[in-house]
Amino acid sequence: xxxxxxxxxxxxxxxxxxxxxxxxxxxxxxxxxxxxxxxxxxxxxxxxxxxxxxxxxxxxxxxxxxxxxxxxxxxxxxxxxxxxxxxxxxxxxxxxxxxxxxxxxxxxxxxxxxxxxxxxxxxxxxxxxxxxxxxxxxxxxxxxxxxxxxxxxxxxxxxxxxxxxxxxxxxxxxxxxxxxxxxxxxxxxxxxxxxxxxxxxxxxxxxxxxxxxxxxxxxxxxxxxxxxxxxxxxxxxxxxxxxxxxxxxxxxxxxxxxxxxxxxxxxxxxxxxxxxxxxxxxxxxxxxxxxxxxxxxxxxxxxxxx
Amino acid sequence: xxxxxxxxxxxxxxxxxxxxxxxxxxxxxxxxxxxxxxxxxxxxxxxxxxxxxxxxxxxxxxxxxxxxxxxxxxxxxxxxxxxxxxxxxxxxxxxxxxxxxxxxxxxxxxxxxxxxxxxxxxxxxxxxxxxxxxxxxxxxxxxxxxxxxxxxxxxxxxxxxxxxxxxxxxxxxxxxxxxxxxxxxxxxxxxxxxxxxxxxxxxxxxxxxxxxxxxxxxxxxxxxxxxxxxxxxxxxxxxxxxxxxxx
Numbered sequence: 001x002x003x004x005x006x007x008x009x010x011x012x013x014x015x016x017x018x019x020x021x022x023x024x025x026x027x028x029x030x031x032x033x034x035x036x037x038x039x040x041x042x043x044x045x046x047x048x049x050x051x052x053x054x055x056x057x058x059x060x061x062x063x064x065x066x067x068x069x070x071x072x073x074x075x076x077x078x079x080x081x082x083x084x085x086x087x088x089x090x091x092x093x094x095x096x097x098x099x100x101x102x103x104x105x106x107x108x109x110x111x112x113x114x115x116x117x118x119x120x121x122x123x124x125x126x127x128x129x130x131x132x133x134x135x136x137x138x139x140x141x142x143x144x145x146x147x148x149x150x151x152x153x154x155x156x157x158x159x160x161x162x163x164x165x166x167x168x169x170x171x172x173x174x175x176x177x178x179x180x181x182x183x184x185x186x187x188x189x190x191x192x193x194x195x196x197x198x199x200x201x202x203x204x205x206x207x208x209x210x211x212x213x214x215x216x217x218x219x220x221x222x223x224x225x226x227x228x229x230x231x232x233x234x235x236x237x238x239x240x241x242x243x244x245x246x247x248x249x250x251x252x253x254x255x256x257x258x259x260x261x262x263x264x265x266x267x268x269x270x271x272x273x274x275x276x277x278x279x280x281x282x283x284x285x286x287x288x289x290x291x292x293x294x295x296x297x298x299x300x301x302x303x304x305x306x
Numbered sequence: 307x308x309x310x311x312x313x314x315x316x317x318x319x320x321x322x323x324x325x326x327x328x329x330x331x332x333x334x335x336x337x338x339x340x341x342x343x344x345x346x347x348x349x350x351x352x353x354x355x356x357x358x359x360x361x362x363x364x365x366x367x368x369x370x371x372x373x374x375x376x377x378x379x380x381x382x383x384x385x386x387x388x389x390x391x392x393x394x395x396x397x398x399x400x401x402x403x404x405x406x407x408x409x410x411x412x413x414x415x416x417x418x419x420x421x422x423x424x425x426x427x428x429x430x431x432x433x434x435x436x437x438x439x440x441x442x443x444x445x446x447x448x449x450x451x452x453x454x455x456x457x458x459x460x461x462x463x464x465x466x467x468x469x470x471x472x473x474x475x476x477x478x479x480x481x482x483x484x485x486x487x488x489x490x491x492x493x494x495x496x497x498x499x500x501x502x503x504x505x506x507x508x509x510x511x512x513x514x515x516x517x518x519x520x521x522x523x524x525x526x527x528x529x530x531x532x533x534x535x536x537x538x539x540x541x542x543x544x545x546x547x548x549x550x551x552x553x
Contacts, residue, residue: 053398075400088395091316091387093323098316105312106399145395 006031006153006184007052012061014047021047022208025061029153029186034179036199037188038292044208045188046086049157052186053083066152079108082146084139086157086188092131096122096141099130100148107149116144120174136167143174154178156187160194172198192292204296211299216292223298225290226250226261229271231282233258241278245270309401313409321413327382330374331421335367336428338490348433353494357521360433362492365520368422368448369512370489375418376455377462377476383410384463385472388553397552407550411456418452439522447519447528451512454535457542458508464549488513508538 007029014021022044029035037045050056051063054070054077063070068077090099100113117123120140125133133141139159146154156175160168175198179185189195195202196216204212204219212219226249233256242248242260247270249262260271268287275282297303321327339360348358387393396406429435459476466472484490486500487509493501504510515531525532 055394055397075402078398078400083398085391085395085398088391088398090392090395091320092390093320094316098319102312102316103399105309106401108400 008064010062014058033200034185036195036202038195039205043205082151082154084142084146084156097126103148111150120144153184196292219295227267228261228288230259231285232256234281310405314412317413331417335425343433361436364429365516366489371421375414376459380459381462381472381476385466386469389468393552439520443519454539457539460546464546483507483509
C-alpha cells in the first residue's frame with residue numbers, strides 16, 4: 001500500500017446463498033479524495049462499503065483500510081473510521097445531545113461534540129428526541145456521529161436518499177467540508193448527479209462488478225457524446241443557415257421546435273450568434289450536456305433505476 | 307469504564323421514557339397487591355403459619371417482578387435494539403458487547419430493585435406487612451435470583467430478532483409460569499399434580515427461596531434452590547455469550 005493510499009481492495013467477492021453480490025472487485029482509494037461508488041439498487045454498493053467497514057465478511061479477497069484488515073481488526077479500525085450506514089438507527093427516545101454524548105464515550109480521542117452540533121446546524125434540535133427529527137436532521141446527526149472520533153476515513157452509504165432537493169444540497173456542502181478537513185470520503189449513491197458534483201473519482205458498478213472507474217470529467221469525455229441546443233422559433237428559418245455552421249453536426253426540426261447538436265463545446269455560442277445575427281425571435285432555449293447518467297447508459301445499455 | 311457509565315445512564319433514561327416497561331416493573335405488582343390485599347386483607351391465618359395474605363404475597367410478587375424484568379424487559383429491549391438496527395450502529399464503533407450487556411443488566415437490576423422497594427413500602431404502609439427474616443439475607447437471595455433470571459432472559463434476547471416476537475414468546479412463557487410457580491397463587495393451595503409440574507419452572511425456585519428467607523429460614527435450608535439458580539445463571543451466561551449477535 002502506497003503512502004497516499006487509504007484503502008486497497010483485491011479480488012473482493014461476497015455471495016448470499018446463490019446470489020453473487022460482488023464479484024472479483026479490485027480498486028484503491030487515495031487519501032483525501034472523495035471516492036464515489038455509484039450504480040443502481042442491487043449493484044453491490046452497500047455490500048462493498050460494508051466489507052470495507054468490517055460489518056460484512058467477504059467470501060474471498062484482500063482488504064486493507066488504513067493498514068487494518070477490517071474483519072480481523074474491526075475494533076481498532078473503528079477508532080479511525082467514521083460510518084453512516086444505509087440501514088441503522090439510534091434509540092427512538094434518545095435526545096440529539098445525549099446520542100452525541102454517548103458515542104463520545106466509545107472512543108479514545110473524541111472531538112468536542114458541541115462543535116459538531118454547531119457545524120451541522122443541530123443546535124435548534126439538541127434537546128429533541130431522535131424519533132421527532134426530520135429526514136435531513138437525522139442524516140446530519142448521523143454525519144455528526146460519524147465524525148465524533150475525528151476519523152481519517154469516513155464512509156457514507158446513500159446519505160441523501162429520501163431527502164428533498166434542498167436538504168440534499170445542504171448535505172453535499174457538508175460532505176465537501178468534511179473532505180476539506182483532510183478526511184478521505186467514500187460514499188455510495190444511486191444519484192448520478194450527486195456523484196458527478198461531489199466525487200473526485202467514481203466507480204460505476206452494475207451486477208456486482210466494476211464497469212468504469214475514473215474522474216467524472218474523464219468518464220464523460222470518454223463518451224465522445226454530443227452537446228445539444230434546443231429552442232423554439234417564431235417565423236421562418238432555413239435549415240441551411242445552421243448546417244453551414246462548422247460546429248453543427250445534426251439538425252432536427254419538429255414543427256417550431258429545433259434541435260442542433262455537435263461534439264464541439266462552442267456549439268451553443270455559434271447557434272446563439274447566428275440567431276441574433278439573423279434577427280430570429282427564439283424562446284425556450286435550453287442545452288443538454290452529456291453527464292454521468294449518459295455514461296451509465298452507454299456502458300450498460302439501460303437507464304439507472306431510481 | 308467511561309462508556310459503561312454513560313451507556314448505563316442513557317439506558318436508565320431510556321427505560322424511564324418507556325411507559326410499558328415502567329408499568330410492568332413498577333405499577334403492575336402494586337396493582338396486584340392492592341387488588342388481592344383489598345379482597346383478603348392481612349389478618350393472621352393458621353394456613354399461612356400465623357401470617358396474613360399480604361405477608362406471604364410480597365416475596366411471591368417480588369419473584370414475579372424478577373420474572374418480568376428477566377424475561378420480558380431484557381428480551382424486548384434487546385430485540386427492539388436489534389430490529390431497529392441500533393445494535394448495527396453500535397457494531398461500527400469500538401464498543402464491546404460485554405459493556406453493552408453489563409449496562410443493560412445494571413439498569414434492569416436497578417429497576418427491578420426499585421419495583422421491589424415500592425412493593426414492600428406499599429405493603430408496609432397500607433397493610434402493615436410483617437417481616438421476620440434478615441434483610442441482608444433477603445437482599446442476597448433477591449440478587450442471586452435476578453442474575454439467574456436475567457441470564458435466562460439474555461438467551462431469549464440473543465435468539466429473537468423482532469420486538470413483537472420477543473413480546474409474544476416472553477409473555478407465553480411468563481403467564482403460565484407466574485400462575486403455576488406460586489408467584490401469584492400460593493402453591494400450598496394447589497393440587498399435588500400441579501405442585502409436581504411447578505418444579506419445571508425456574509421461577510418456582512425463586513419463589514421458594516425468597517419466601518423461605520423472607521420468613522427467616524437460613525440459606526443453608528435452600529441448597530436445592532441455590533444450586534438450580536446458580537446453574538441457570540451459568541448456563542444462561544454461556545449460551546447468551548455464544549448466541550449474541552449485533553444484527
